[in-house]
Amino acid sequence: GEGEIARQVRALVGPDVPIAAALDLHGNISEEFVNTVDVLAGFRTYPHIDMADTGAAAARLLDHVMQTGTRPAKAFRRMSYLVPIPFQTTDMQPAKGLYENLTEVEAQGALSASLFMGFPAADIADCGPTAVAYAETQAAADAAADAVADAYAAAESEFDNDTFTPDAAVAYAARAAKGAGQGPVVIADTQDNPGAGGVSATTGMLRALIDADAQDAAIGLIVDPHSAAQAHELGEGARAVFRIGGHPGLPDDSPVEVEAVVEMLSEGKVKAIGPYYGGTMLDLGPSACLRIGGVRVAVSTRIAQMADREMFRFVGIAPEMQKILVVKSSTHFRADFTPSAREIIVARAPGPMPFDPADLPFTRLREGLRLSPNGPVFGAARAAAARPDTGGSTGGVQI
Incomplete structure (x- = not known):
């Protein structure tokens, strides 16, 4: 939805007016969205208690654009696995450390760095975690985005936490x-x-x-x-x-x-x-x-x-x-x-929203995305099995 809003705003104001956005940590961010806006900042807490802080961060980036008259370089990275919602919390590791690391990445030369964990219950190609970074140079933006993405990749096994019947x-x-x-x-x-x-x-x-x-x-x-x-x-x-x-x-x-x-x-x-x-x-x-x-x-x-x-x-x-x-x-x-x-x-009592994203009947994700940390990989065979017209699931998830 935000991608379409950004597209329409850009069409209305033209290429020269800067656009800033502040988005939820759970955003499923498309490359098109990143290319449409000039600066983007994401929440860093889950529970979300930093909405105002994130709006202020986006405003500071916008002010930088307006004061300098130039757009910062930007870098966008997709990561390879989904994380169950409860273990995305920044109150515990490894998410806590991943978000604390954003401050260090910015201290190393980025104007801004954001980690979007993604919202797993979205059967779209853009579902999943992404990193977005801005800097004065393209090299610095790329280095920042790579640092965020590499830290996320290294944390995969740490997301394996306990649940109970x-x-x-x-x-x-x-x-x-x-x-x-x-x-x-x-x-x-x-x-x-x-x-x-x-x-x-x-x-x-x-x-x-x-x-x-x-x-x-x-x-x-x-x-x-x-x-x-x-x-x-x-x-x-x-x-x-x-x-x-x-x-x-x-x-x-x-x-x-x-x-x-x-x-x-x-x-x-x-x-x-x-x-x-x-x-x-x-x-x-x-x-x-x-x-x-x-x-x-x-x-x-x-x-x-x-x-x-x-x-x-x-x-x-x-x-x-x-x-x-x-x-x-x-x-x-x-x-x-x-x-x-x-x-x-x-x-994990029975409920409408599965804890494990791998239990969802996905049909439209990007090929190769792991549906949980160290979990199964999405591909054409899995998509076909989930489609009602191929004899697969009707979309109702039983847990």
């Missing part, structure tokens, strides 16, 4: 919560992250909590307008059977039918004050806290990624006081939850 995640969290330290063990329910195509309603992690008789545990948000309305009709303190969550597009993800207590009701007006939302007012609609034994469920009417502790507090759940927290998010929650978390782990 739902039951294993809850069992691990329960054990860890008994150890030294304070705060909850936070479990990212990554395959139902509404920031990447999830519905924030799947029940795999909720079932695992209930089956384990977890205590001092909470999960949110479960987007379920019917359960929220039922809770409001019954009132606080009521006990009733609810059918919570469920995603009809997934096998065996039926609602959890269970008796629960309505602990607290809310109209869903939330000021999300953490670093990611930054004071944004959210309207989650009629919402409730439903308690099932030692498990509390934050149920809402409207969808939003669980990336702020206020999204538990608004229904009376104190996140810092829990032993286990399950969040419908992949990474953005880290900005607000990390300071109070004992530990953070990633679970």
Whole structure:
């Protein structure tokens, strides 16, 4: 989309007016886009808490162009493998080091260097990681882009981090919560992250909590307008059977039918004050806290990624006081939850958005791109197998 916007802007203003852009770290950047704009800067944090800083960086590059009257030399590189969304986080290695390295690359002579990790769930030829660098000379720009690309290539094996099944995640969290330290063990329910195509309603992690008789545990948000309305009709303190969550597009993800207590009701007006939302007012609609034994469920009417502790507090759940927290998010929650978390782990409960890009039915990627670190390579045979008209997948991913 941004590529088409840039094309139309260039057509409107002509070749002499400089164009600057600031883009998400997850940008799938085309060479055409880089050639169309004069300068480009990318986010350096995931969770994304540096949007304003990135806009300022793009403005400084634009100012340089306007002050000098010349366009800097530019260099663009494509890299060879995709990375699962949760492990792109700049809070942990190796992404943390890759983004810290950009400052060093700029200190070595580049005006600007950006690493775009790409957003894997995009079946387009331009999907994937890229490096973009600007400098006073073409040699310096090429050296900077090569340095970013080489560092990314060298980090491939370091991206192999652990994930858990739902039951294993809850069992691990329960054990860890008994150890030294304070705060909850936070479990990212990554395959139902509404920031990447999830519905924030799947029940795999909720079932695992209930089956384990977890205590001092909470999960949110479960987007379920019917359960929220039922809770409001019954009132606080009521006990009733609810059918919570469920995603009809997934096998065996039926609602959890269970008796629960309505602990607290809310109209869903939330000021999300953490670093990611930054004071944004959210309207989650009629919402409730439903308690099932030692498990509390934050149920809402409207969808939003669980990336702020206020999204538990608004229904009376104190996140810092829990032993286990399950969040419908992949990474953005880290900005607000990390300071109070004992530990953070990633679970792969069934969900609409696969953790591993290799599980997606790609048909249009560029030949030779590895679909995960040290993983399978995309090619014509894989594309043909994914097309419905060749007897392959219908595009529905079962996990």
